[in-house]
Amino acid sequence: MLLIECPHCGPRAETEYAGCSEAHIARPESGGLDMTDAEWVEWVFWRKNTKGVYLERWNHAAGCRRWINCMRDTVTNEILATYKAGEKPPKIADAEREYKF
Amino acid sequence: MDNFMRQGPLNDLGLVGRTSEDNAQVTMGDGGRPMVVNLRLDPANKAAMKAVATLVGVDLPQKANYFVEGKETEVHWLAPDEWMIVSQNMEGNELVSKLDEALDGVHHSAVNVSDNFAVITVEGEKARALLQKAIPLDLHPREFHTGMSTQTHAAKTNVILQQVSDAPFYKLYVRRSFSQYLWAWLESGSIGFGLAISS
Numbered sequence: 001m002l003l004i005e006c007p008h009c010g011p012r013a014e015t016e017y018a019g020c021s022e023a024h025i026a027r028p029e030s031g032g033l034d035m036t037d038a039e040w041v042e043w044v045f046w047r048k049n050t051k052g053v054y055l056e057r058w059n060h061a062a063g064c065r066r067w068i069n070c071m072r073d074t075v076t077n078e079i080l081a082t083y084k085a086g087e088k089p090p091k092i093a094d095a096e097r098e099y100k101f
Numbered sequence: 102m103d104n105f106m107r108q109g110p111l112n113d114l115g116l117v118g119r120t121s122e123d124n125a126q127v128t129m130g131d132g133g134r135p136m137v138v139n140l141r142l143d144p145a146n147k148a149a150m151k152a153v154a155t156l157v158g159v160d161l162p163q164k165a166n167y168f169v170e171g172k173e174t175e176v177h178w179l180a181p182d183e184w185m186i187v188s189q190n191m192e193g194n195e196l197v198s199k200l201d202e203a204l205d206g207v208h209h210s211a212v213n214v215s216d217n218f219a220v221i222t223v224e225g226e227k228a229r230a231l232l233q234k235a236i237p238l239d240l241h242p243r244e245f246h247t248g249m250s251t252q253t254h255a256a257k258t259n260v261i262l263q264q265v266s267d268a269p270f271y272k273l274y275v276r277r278s279f280s281q282y283l284w285a286w287l288e289s290g291s292i293g294f295g296l297a298i299s300s
Binding site: 001008009010012013015016062063064065066 | 165166179180181183237238251252253254259
């Protein structure tokens, strides 16, 4: 079982969390009124499928129930960092790992 | 409603008539029906925090995973802006209306959640060994000790786990409808330790 650091509660077991897709997707500034259907689909449904370091939103469902952000390597399933919702992702030492395909 | 009129979900288990095993190393019991209010408030609002502290008689804890004890109140940290207030002398609705009054004009939420909870008490020399079977947290005193309270899961159900004393004595606040499940789980987990039922 993975031990994942919650920025509020400290290190907790993986089973306390729910992982929920890509982080840092900004709500359209216009409120969406001038968006086409295609743009809506893009915003609501389409997500990156990164091979490597990926930024995700996680919910500490069985703990403080707060949304947090998680930097995870999708190849190794290694959790590189967790940080509070609303914060910028931290720099990681090994920038080489940010490979994309 | 008078407290004695409220039936707890563990009443159905007939714990009163149960006999304890010889040389029991774990004691479990029904922790009764607490009077609980869930409070959400911005901790940056010092005046509002002070108003609540004056009302409940103790400062709201801001340290993660701890609870503080007042004379007739316990306040548990649940999240950076969320607390559980367990009162011994005030009905949930009464406390909610007093909180709403004290926090008039402040963005907050106070909800009476008394009927949400059943409390299971676990104590004795094997209490930690028993809970450790169900809970993924490290319960070693170096990591989790008296004065701490946290939300986690025990077996498949969410609980608020509180360590009351070094005995060790734990309280598990569990959702009412899951309480019989958790009791049954812990009881079967206690096989080999010997189980006593506290009255």
